[in-house]
Amino acid sequence: MLTIIVLKLEFLSLLENVYMWTPRVFEGRNCRVQPNELLCIMNSGPRPSSFVDFPSRSRPPPPFEHLPHYYAENVSMDYLCRLHGWSLRSEPRRVFDGIIFSNELDMLEIRWKELHPYVTKFVILEANTTFTGIPKPLYFAENRDRYSFAENKIFHGVYPGRVASYGSHEDPFKLEAEHRIAMNGLLRRAGISVGDLLIMSDTDEIPSPHTVKLLQWCDGVPPVLHLELRNYMYSFEFPVDYSSWRATIHIFSQWTQYRHSRQTDVILSDAGWHCSFCFRYLKEFVFKMTAYSHADRVKNRDFLKYSRIQNLICHGDDLFDMLPEEYSFKDLIKKMGSIPRSASAVHIPAYLIENAEKFKFLLPGGCVRSPG
Numbered sequence: 001m002l003t004i005i006v007l008k009l010e011f012l013s014l015l016e017n018v019y020m021w022t023p024r025v026f027e028g029r030n031c032r033v034q035p036n037e038l039l040c041i042m043n044s045g046p047r048p049s050s051f052v053d054f055p056s057r058s059r060p061p062p063p064f065e066h067l068p069h070y071y072a073e074n075v076s077m078d079y080l081c082r083l084h085g086w087s088l089r090s091e092p093r094r095v096f097d098g099i100i101f102s103n104e105l106d107m108l109e110i111r112w113k114e115l116h117p118y119v120t121k122f123v124i125l126e127a128n129t130t131f132t133g134i135p136k137p138l139y140f141a142e143n144r145d146r147y148s149f150a151e152n153k154i155f156h157g158v159y160p161g162r163v164a165s166y167g168s169h170e171d172p173f174k175l176e177a178e179h180r181i182a183m184n185g186l187l188r189r190a191g192i193s194v195g196d197l198l199i200m201s202d203t204d205e206i207p208s209p210h211t212v213k214l215l216q217w218c219d220g221v222p223p224v225l226h227l228e229l230r231n232y233m234y235s236f237e238f239p240v241d242y243s244s245w246r247a248t249i250h251i252f253s254q255w256t257q258y259r260h261s262r263q264t265d266v267i268l269s270d271a272g273w274h275c276s277f278c279f280r281y282l283k284e285f286v287f288k289m290t291a292y293s294h295a296d297r298v299k300n301r302d303f304l305k306y307s308r309i310q311n312l313i314c315h316g317d318d319l320f321d322m323l324p325e326e327y328s329f330k331d332l333i334k335k336m337g338s339i340p341r342s343a344s345a346v347h348i349p350a351y352l353i354e355n356a357e358k359f360k361f362l363l364p365g366g367c368v369r370s371p372g
């Protein structure tokens, strides 16, 4: 017996724990790819889902292939493109920067100041609840004046989140997936079209300006590319490693779905910065620590004491030592011990150096925070 299965691409994008899929995966499996859905003709198996046999997280994804990345000041774009095996375009691609925003107001300013010359639209989605179903203020909307330098490029959307009832646990992965689906719609309303460059990353994952410029000016770049970012914790004073990989750059196609997970095997080396918990005020640390884990998981309120948090920040120690289930930061938590302090403020975002006084909390020697 033959069965016809129609899969909505929107549904597939919910399967965040599938390390990689593209409609191409299904080609040659009696499937036809058509706009927004997949049509598959199957010899009926026991369950329709049994044909979805693409690799999942239980099988670790293959290691990344690291693309060499060349850059120096003053080298011509034409030469840079050719060094990468690409060629210079006659005009740059339009660039859309898509982020789901929580409360990283300072990192947002740094991000947008760095990327402003290259970006066509800053697409920003914020919800009035967290991924765990806790109501939150619309931090961006309330502080929008601060970003007036980019006003004509901002495309802002609000996602009406669901509030988890007391004692229940919204699945953060499900809510996060819903945010990402909402982002697909927002990007299209912002006017993105096939061939544009799309940055998919968290607010605090900032591609370096020269990386964006390279990818917008060269032909031949892979259609999906992960970005290897330098990881920092609390400030640029505490460099962790180069393990940040979730940010991606896409050449937008009708298949592009907004995601924050493994999407391809190629990663561009040393392509920017990922500064986690790079907050100005202690109250912002507390918000982030409670917003993404259920309040009842914070077993001991002392862990949210400003004095304790301040002490950890200045020693490069782990804020989450008592919150092992915190899901977003597992990669960082596995690093043992304190992060050694660095006195280098070289190769960090230029806007930080130009505004060193305003952002001294992100620079060497600036670990002391005010409550806010």
Ligand SMILES: *[C@@H]1O[C@H](CO)[C@@H](O)[C@H](O)[C@H]1NC(C)=O
Pocket (backbone or CB within 6 Å): 074
């Ligand atoms: C960089 O380029 C500018 C203008 O093209 C030139 O004046 C300057 O000398 C160059 N600097 C270096 C270090 O090559």
Ligand SMILES: *[C@@H]1O[C@H](CO)[C@@H](O)[C@H](O)[C@H]1NC(C)=O
Pocket (backbone or CB within 6 Å): 128, 129, 135, 136, 159, 160, 161, 163
């Ligand atoms: C979020 O926004 C929606 C739409 O405006 C509203 O109906 C809902 O009550 C809001 N939720 C919270 C927690 O503010």
